[in-house]
């Protein structure tokens with residue numbers, strides 16, 4: 001068996017086309033969505049993710065506003081930049097790119113974001129709405145990677161209801177909110193959230209119909225951990241040195257042998273990452289539509 005590829009590039013492209021039409025409609029009603037980004041420091045991966053967000057905005061017709069602070073920025077500088085983004089009228093939503101350089105309290109900075117402008121769904125108010133929102137429509141923004149994972153599974157008709165999901169990794173942007181999303185009424189999955197202290201990780205993965213690996217440990221998830229036919233989403237990404245070429249390359253958390261056992265597999269790169277970017281745009285568009293109907 002070779003797994004069906006969950007193609008994040010193609011799926012994100014379909015989502016972006018749909019969003020572009022909604023953006024045209026918003027503009028026809030005089031609402032111009034604008035995404036702000038705040039990047040602190042010079043981490044190359046963060047720099048490239050932020051650049052990608054601005055490219056995506058240009059592609060679909062969202063204005064974008066970029067604020068970059070040097071690695072030497074103090075917490076007071078970051079606070080001031082957040083305050084300015086909260087006040088900026090052209091910024092309908094914005095993100096603080098994570099991780100922040102060492103020495104900054106990320107949670108404290110996220111709390112300073114105006115929840116109505118929180119394009120990432122990571123402000124405690126919006127995370128709290130996800131906790132409270134067991135059922136019904138959620139009007140608050142969802143964290144982008146969890147939303148992208150669910151959107152991709154839906155578009156590939158991978159069953160979620162009643163399925164057992166094992167999530168590897170308890171980080172803020174993926175693992176913790178993903179469990180809340182999958183267990184909402186309507187999705188109705190059963191979720192096991194595992195982490196570095198989980199006693200028998202292989203056993204937790206073996207009983208899963210859907211596996212989400214988001215830890216950043218290259219090829220951690222082995223083929224003999226996977227229930228035949230399971231859907232596997234490879235989220236964690238690590239830059240490793242290629243021994244043959246001596247060059248850096250990206251590798252995911254899932255061993256390539258998993259493709260021979262899984263029913264669906266998201267590649268990495270090219271899987272969940274592009275969906276994360278598309279869902280950020282979706283949050284910006286949704287917030288702008290809510291503004292129009294307020």
Ligand SMILES: Nc1nc2c(c(=O)[nH]1)N[C@@H](CN(C=O)c1ccc(C(=O)N[C@@H](CCC(=O)O)C(=O)O)cc1)CN2
Nearest residue numbers: 049095096097098099120144173269270271273274276
């Ligand atoms: N404020 C936030 N910070 C971070 C988030 C987030 O959702 N909000 N998630 C990640 C980084 N991230 C977006 O910010 C992100 C990561 C990866 C990709 C992506 O498309 N990856 C490509 C590979 C790209 C590469 O060459 O490195 C892929 O998977 O194909 C997009 C966005 C942490 N921080």
